[in-house]
Amino acid sequence: MRRELSEASLLKDAAYVDGEWVEGEEGDSFAVEDPSTGEVLAMVPKLSRAQTAQAVESAHRALPGWRALTGKERAGVLRRWFDLVTRHADDLARLIVLEEGKPLAEALGEVRYAASFLEWFAEEAKRVRGDVMAAPEPSRRIVVTKEPVGVVAAITPWNFPAAMITRKAGPALAAGCTMVLKPAEQTPLTALALAELAGRAGVPAGVFNVVVGDPLEIGPELTGNPLVRKVTFTGSTEVGRLLLAQSAATVKNTSMELGGNAPFLVFDDADVDAAVEGLIATKYRNTGQACISANRVYVQDGVHDAFAARLASRVEQLVVGDGFDEGVQQGPLIDAEALAKVEKHVADATAKGATVLVGGDRHVRGGNFYRPTVLAGVTAEMAVTKEETFGPVTPLVRFADEHEAVRMANDTEFGLAAYLYARDAERIWRVSAALEAGMVGINTGLISNEVAPFGGVKQSGLGREGSIYGIEEFLEPKYLAWENA
Ligand code: ADP
Numbered sequence: 116m117r118r119e120l121s122e123a124s125l126l127k128d129a130a131y132v133d134g135e136w137v138e139g140e141e142g143d144s145f146a147v148e149d150p151s152t153g154e155v156l157a158m159v160p161k162l163s164r165a166q167t168a169q170a171v172e173s174a175h176r177a178l179p180g181w182r183a184l185t186g187k188e189r190a191g192v193l194r195r196w197f198d199l200v201t202r203h204a205d206d207l208a209r210l211i212v213l214e215e216g217k218p219l220a221e222a223l224g225e226v227r228y229a230a231s232f233l234e235w236f237a238e239e240a241k242r243v244r245g246d247v248m249a250a251p252e253p254s255r256r257i258v259v260t261k262e263p264v265g266v267v268a269a270i271t272p273w274n275f276p277a278a279m280i281t282r283k284a285g286p287a288l289a290a291g292c293t294m295v296l297k298p299a300e301q302t303p304l305t306a307l308a309l310a311e312l313a314g315r316a317g318v319p320a321g322v323f324n325v326v327v328g329d330p331l332e333i334g335p336e337l338t339g340n341p342l343v344r345k346v347t348f349t350g351s352t353e354v355g356r357l358l359l360a361q362s363a364a365t366v367k368n369t370s371m372e373l374g375g376n377a378p379f380l381v382f383d384d385a386d387v388d389a390a391v392e393g394l395i396a397t398k399y400r401n402t403g404q405a406c407i408s409a410n411r412v413y414v415q416d417g418v419h420d421a422f423a424a425r426l427a428s429r430v431e432q433l434v435v436g437d438g439f440d441e442g443v444q445q446g447p448l449i450d451a452e453a454l455a456k457v458e459k460h461v462a463d464a465t466a467k468g469a470t471v472l473v474g475g476d477r478h479v480r481g482g483n484f485y486r487p488t489v490l491a492g493v494t495a496e497m498a499v500t501k502e503e504t505f506g507p508v509t510p511l512v513r514f515a516d517e518h519e520a521v522r523m524a525n526d527t528e529f530g531l532a533a534y535l536y537a538r539d540a541e542r543i544w545r546v547s548a549a550l551e552a553g554m555v556g557i558n559t560g561l562i563s564n565e566v567a568p569f570g571g572v573k574q575s576g577l578g579r580e581g582s583i584y585g586i587e588e589f590l591e592p593k594y595l596a597w598e599n600a
Pocket residue numbers: 270271272273297298299300330331333334335349350351352354355357
């Protein structure tokens with residue numbers, strides 16, 4: 116059967132602590148469901164707070180040995196992990212489709228993207244470097260070395276169940292840190308399969324641990340335990356704020372990849388067809404469930420109607436269905452709550468005067484499926500432009516001039532990604548500079564790769580992942596003030 120893994124041993128239903136597969140203390144467990152069918156895929160243990168503390172202690176015990184290895188030795192281990200993830204890409208992609216719902220081709224793309232962080236940071240492990248500075252006194256040398264931050268707690272979301280993990284574990288392990296990871300409760304199976312492959316790759320016991328269960332039980336231990344020196348989180352701004360507040364008590368180093376509300380600007384001089392394709396790529400990938408997904412689309416008067424018509428006809432053609440079915444481009448939303456939010460946003464917009472060009476209601480398949488939707492006549496008063504919809508809905512807002520577009524684009528507490536389509540080089544430069552965002556896609560809707568720095572400004576987060584900057588988040592400079600003896 117196409118849903119079965121070619122290697123059944125990659126389907127794990129236990130936590131991974133100190134190199135061992137462990138059950139919950141009281142036999143408590145939770146169900147992992149297929150968002151496409153509602154079928155229960157596995158029962159996974161709920162770890163207690165005490166068990167979470169044990170995982171932290173195992174990461175703490177493993178730290179001296181792991182950080183003492185050379186960068187080249189750690190690079191070798193990460194490279195083997197990369198090779199195994201690549202070799203088992205089909206099975207990992209199947210797990211992603213099963214628990215997250217995205218189409219198989221997208222899931223395979225995610226696995227390749229996830230693997231790229233292991234490869235990239237394996238390479239970067241060898242390139243950690245410090246500085247020697249000219250001192251103000253002749254008898255003195257100033258030497259700066261880089262040391263691993265220490266034990267890292269990582270908390271990751273369900274929408275990219277593999278990539279959000281390797282984008283943190285790759286640089287952390289490369290830097291010489293050890294990690295306790297808590298994946299999202301909707302998608303623990305991909306995380307556990309990655310742990311299995313880490314073990315096979317030779318990641319030593321305790322260096323990479325996966326704890327699963329109730330975030331309210333596990334979270335406070337990860338943010339409160341003084342042995343944890345860093346918290347790295349990807350998820351909602353609301354939870355990010357909470358984790359920052361909790362981490363403050365023991366002054367932990369933090370990296371936060373939080374929510375977005377990405378504007379997508381199409382100017383009169385844009386290539387309209389390319390802009391439509393770019394929007395489809397960013398908006399409808401993973402059924403709109405990505406933090407860098409375009410959330411608000413601003414189109415200039417001169418091209419508005421042509422853009423809207425072309426977009427509507429392209430969106431109408433998107434094939435909705437089970438992620439395993441041939442040709443499917445849109446899977447289900449992750450759960451009933453996500454569906455309810457999309458419905459609420461569309462109802463709010465239409466009640467306030469927006470018109471539905473395509474979609475606008477649930478898909479006939481039922482369950483968590485929603486029809487890919489385009490709304491026109493959207494205004495700043497509607498929830499679709501204020502909050503992250505996290506679903507397959509494009510709200511079109513018409514604008515007259517550049518100044519107005521930039522003002523509306525920046526009118527949000529978020530600042531993760533922004534996109535613009537234009538041909539005039541001066542305009543591209545001016546608008547890119549004016550947009551309050553950590554990342555700007557210019558004539559492209561696809562911006563993520565391991566070489567580029569991913570992250571946001573304003574309430575979209577702190578720090579950057581991937582790229583040459585990503586490893587710095589897991590390193591502390593140490594200053595040696597060296598006086599001649
Ligand atoms: P989403 O809305 O995408 O589910 P969340 O921010 O709720 O985003 O979840 C992202 C991750 O944060 C998940 O792993 C989830 O379990 C975890 N999480 C949610 N609430 C808390 C909490 N109070 N403490 C620690 N982790 C949490």
